[in-house]
Amino acid sequence: MAALKHIVGSVAVITIRNPPVNALSPQVQVSLMEVLKDVTLDPSVKAIVLCGENGKFSGGADIRTFSKTDPKTDIKRMSLDDVNSVAERSRKPVVAAVEGVALGGGLELALACHYRIAHVKARVGLTEVLLGLLPGAGGTQRLPRLIGVPAALDMITTGKIVPAPVAVKLGIVDSVTEGSAVEEAIHLAQKVVGQPLESRRICSKPIQCPPNVDSLLNDAKVKLKKQFRGAESHQVCVEAIRAAVQLPFAEGIVKERELFLSLFNSDQAKACQYAFFAERSVAKWTTPSGANWKSASPQTIRTAAVIGLGTMGQGIAVSLAKAQIQVIAVEQDEQQLEKGSKAVTAILERETLKKQQFELAHKSDSFGSVTFTLDFNALKNADLVIEAVYENMALKKEIFQRLSSICKPGAFLCTNTSGLDIDEIASVTDRPHLVIGTHFFSPAHLMKLLEVVRGYHSSSTIISTVMNLSKVLNKVGVVVDNCPLFVGNRLLLPYINQAVFLLEDGRTPEEVDQVLEEFGYAMGPFRMSDLAGLDIGWRSRMEFGLTGPKLLPGAPVRQREGKRYSPLPDILCEEGRFGQKSGKGWYQYETVGGRNAARDPWVHNFLHEYRRAHAIKQKNVSQGEILEWCLYPLINEGFKVLEDGIASGPEDIDVIYNNGYGWPRHKGGPMFYASMIGLPRVLVKLEEFYKNNPDIPSLKPSNLLKALVKQGSPPLKEWRSQLGYPNSRL
Numbered sequence: 264m265a266a267l268k269h270i271v272g273s274v275a276v277i278t279i280r281n282p283p284v285n286a287l288s289p290q291v292q293v294s295l296m297e298v299l300k301d302v303t304l305d306p307s308v309k310a311i312v313l314c315g316e317n318g319k320f321s322g323g324a325d326i327r328t329f330s331k332t333d334p335k336t337d338i339k340r341m342s343l344d345d346v347n348s349v350a351e352r353s354r355k356p357v358v359a360a361v362e363g364v365a366l367g368g369g370l371e372l373a374l375a376c377h378y379r380i381a382h383v384k385a386r387v388g389l390t391e392v393l394l395g396l397l398p399g400a401g402g403t404q405r406l407p408r409l410i411g412v413p414a415a416l417d418m419i420t421t422g423k424i425v426p427a428p429v430a431v432k433l434g435i436v437d438s439v440t441e442g443s444a445v446e447e448a449i450h451l452a453q454k455v456v457g458q459p460l461e462s463r464r465i466c467s468k469p470i471q472c473p474p475n476v477d478s479l480l481n482d483a484k485v486k487l488k489k490q491f492r493g494a495e496s497h498q499v500c501v502e503a504i505r506a507a508v509q510l511p512f513a514e515g516i517v518k519e520r521e522l523f524l525s526l527f528n529s530d531q532a533k534a535c536q537y538a539f540f541a542e543r544s545v546a547k548w549t550t551p552s553g554a555n556w557k558s559a560s561p562q563t564i565r566t567a568a569v570i571g572l573g574t575m576g577q578g579i580a581v582s583l584a585k586a587q588i589q590v591i592a593v594e595q596d597e598q599q600l601e602k603g604s605k606a607v608t609a610i611l612e613r614e615t616l617k618k619q620q621f622e623l624a625h626k627s628d629s630f631g632s633v634t635f636t637l638d639f640n641a642l643k644n645a646d647l648v649i650e651a652v653y654e655n656m657a658l659k660k661e662i663f664q665r666l667s668s669i670c671k672p673g674a675f676l677c678t679n680t681s682g683l684d685i686d687e688i689a690s691v692t693d694r695p696h697l698v699i700g701t702h703f704f705s706p707a708h709l710m711k712l713l714e715v716v717r718g719y720h721s722s723s724t725i726i727s728t729v730m731n732l733s734k735v736l737n738k739v740g741v742v743v744d745n746c747p748l749f750v751g752n753r754l755l756l757p758y759i760n761q762a763v764f765l766l767e768d769g770r771t772p773e774e775v776d777q778v779l780e781e782f783g784y785a786m787g788p789f790r791m792s793d794l795a796g797l798d799i800g801w802r803s804r805m806e807f808g809l810t811g812p813k814l815l816p817g818a819p820v821r822q823r824e825g826k827r828y829s830p831l832p833d834i835l836c837e838e839g840r841f842g843q844k845s846g847k848g849w850y851q852y853e854t855v856g857g858r859n860a861a862r863d864p865w866v867h868n869f870l871h872e873y874r875r876a877h878a879i880k881q882k883n884v885s886q887g888e889i890l891e892w893c894l895y896p897l898i899n900e901g902f903k904v905l906e907d908g909i910a911s912g913p914e915d916i917d918v919i920y921n922n923g924y925g926w927p928r929h930k931g932g933p934m935f936y937a938s939m940i941g942l943p944r945v946l947v948k949l950e951e952f953y954k955n956n957p958d959i960p961s962l963k964p965s966n967l968l969k970a971l972v973k974q975g976s977p978p979l980k981e982w983r984s985q986l987g988y989p990n991s992r993l
């Protein structure tokens with residue numbers, strides 16, 4: 264039985280049982296319905312308590328069953344909504360005892376109960392929108408009636424999860440307890456036996472609308488369109504809430520169902536659900552040598568050190584402190600230390616304020632302390648050190664040599680680099696097995712991704728410790744192998760190059776960005792480059808002799824070693840145009856450090872003159888071709904990364920892109936996207952591009968892509984077996 268019943272006096276306690284998160288699978292729903300009907304008819308039962316096994320109310324409808332559900336037949340036959348209706352219509356009081364989580368359909372079930380008691384540490388939310396859906400079991404009709412339209416709109420359209428004390432303030436739950444929510448619920452159930460229930464049924468509550476409700480809903484749609492470019496579910500959620508506002512409850516439920524079904528089998532919903540499971544799958548890492556997440560022994564990190572308090576170091580220090588880890592922050596000179604400590608303190612103050620506002624001043628755990636010092640010897644007691652100085656191999660090696668002699672035996676040594684060789688850095692230490700790459704993304708206290716780059720000698724203990732740490736820091740860690748640029752930046756390079764080639768061929772930064780932003784990227788390649796800083800790539804190209812003083816004399820302007828090369832970004836940097844940080848880059852900004860990109864006539868004129876000087880003929884490229892020209896080489900590089908064994912599966916690449924590179928989640932990630940549009944299409948276009956541009960090697964289709972197409976394009980979950988890894992995780 265997926266729903267268990269036991270009787271306490273005259274109270275029937277129904278426990279949802281479906282480990283690990285008590286997901287409401289079709290079987291659980293049928294079982295719940297049976298037990299609910301049974302206890303409603305049982306004359307000895309006077310009240311009902313609903314709870315979940317093992318301290319978790321419910322993680323919502325069972326997402327795994329969605330792909331096997333036929334919306335036309337299965338959902339119409341029986342749905343969670345019917346269970347909710349039976350609970351709500353019951354003449355006996357039904358009390359939800361919310362422990363752990365009540366998310367999605369789990370919270371919708373709780374909303375159908377007459378009372379809700381939550382444990383103080385419980386969290387609730389209608390998270391369906393993040394899975395490309397809407398709360399389709401009455402959530403869009405009940406929540407606005409319970410807490411008002413503005414608050415419900417915010418929760419439903421963002422999928423926000425709130426802690427129990429906030430849920431009480433909002434009116435979602437009636438009270439919180441530090442003790443057992445189930446005991447408290449039983450107590451309340453006994454107390455309210457015989458009391459009238461009509462006012463407790465949310466379906467009977469009139470909806471309180473602010474006078475400007477129409478513009479509230481319309482403005483929300485505009486805002487959400489900008490925030491979640493191209494994503495349907497956020498928009499459809501607003502329409503479901505509009506139905507709650509305009510229609511009586513029963514009709515609103517019918518409309519909600521219709522809108523739910525319009526999303527249920529969409530490609531976007533499939534992509535979001537794939538992204539959800541991909542994130543879980545990357546946590547279960549394995550290495551080619553057989554080490555894996557199950558057998559490794561992660562260590563708890565209590566004290567961590569950060570070396571270098573530039574932008575990255577600041578964010579990393581804040582991230583650690585927010586996770587209640589004690590931080591020692593080291594800089595090399597007084598001035599840098601003062602600048603860094605001021606910045607860290609300011610960010611921490613802002614974060615404290617945000618936390619207090621979010622938790623509504625509920626007593627919560629404070630942040631870990633940060634000690635600022637110039638003294639490297641302060642690192643001797645750190646459990647883990649993250650070096651975050653700028654990208655310079657000699658400097659990093661010098662630091663790691665020092666760390667070897669200062670840090671306690673067993674301390675983990677991490678380098679925050681976006682592409683330098685981890686093995687070379689590890690080679691100067693006394694403990695290469697305890698050295699690893701931790702590639703954070705800026706701003707490091709906000710961005711979710713952590714690329715965990717294992718070196719040749721990295722032990723399973725350091726991999727599992729850092730993967731665990733990523734979860735503690737509320738990040739998504741992905742284990743990748745050591746190669747130049749690792750995974751994320753390796754795929755980014757051809758994408759950016761292709762975008763720049765488009766400028767040579769006659770397009771403008773605005774046109775290219777618009778296509779990629781309409782696709783769903785938060786920022787197109789040029790706005791993103793301006794944000795990241797154009798000088799970073801420039802310095803690295805100088806280091807590699809692609810430009811600057813090390814460039815061999817006589818090198819053709821638009822070629823390097825026979826390959827197409829565009830000097831446009833280099834010229835911009837030579838002009839002092841580094842992007843936002845200098846107030847100008849591919850765009851112009853209102854001030855140095857400004858955020859609002861505006862068309863820059865200088866850039867347009869410069870591009871025009873450049874094309875004229877090099878006698879480049881303008882090409883007519885459609886918006887669709889711009890998209891394929893930029894994205895397919897990125898995807899192709901993804902296949903090459905898989906072929907090289909740098910990432911262990913397509914999910915790893917997609918998780919990296921969804922969480923670190925602004926890829927639209929409702930498109931699943933580049934590899935998922937390729938599977939959706941069809942591998943033959945990607946291959947044919949790459950072949951065509953490569954034929955016409957043999958001097959761009961990244962357009963040459965990868966062997967893996969060709970092999971998969973030859974085999975009839977198997978589904979993504981089978982690609983991994985093609986790679987022949989000994990420890991396939993699928």
Ligand SMILES: CCCCCCC/C=C/C(=O)SCCNC(=O)CCNC(=O)[C@H](O)C(C)(C)COP(=O)(O)OP(=O)(O)OC[C@H]1O[C@@H](n2cnc3c(N)ncnc32)[C@H](O)[C@@H]1OP(=O)(O)O
Nearest residue numbers: 284286322323324325326327332366367368390399400543
């Ligand atoms: C068919 C028509 C039905 C009509 C339904 C009406 C509308 C309702 C829709 C929904 O309810 S959609 C689901 C909404 N729920 C969520 O979005 C919650 C998703 N889960 C989470 O956020 C987290 O998993 C958690 C519950 C907060 C737990 O986090 P934790 O870090 O503790 O563990 P995880 O590693 O994330 O998960 C453990 C394990 O459980 C699996 N899982 C989690 N939630 C679900 C779920 N709703 N359905 C199925 N499976 C779920 C997760 O994949 C992990 O499994 P493994 O991957 O380790 O095997």
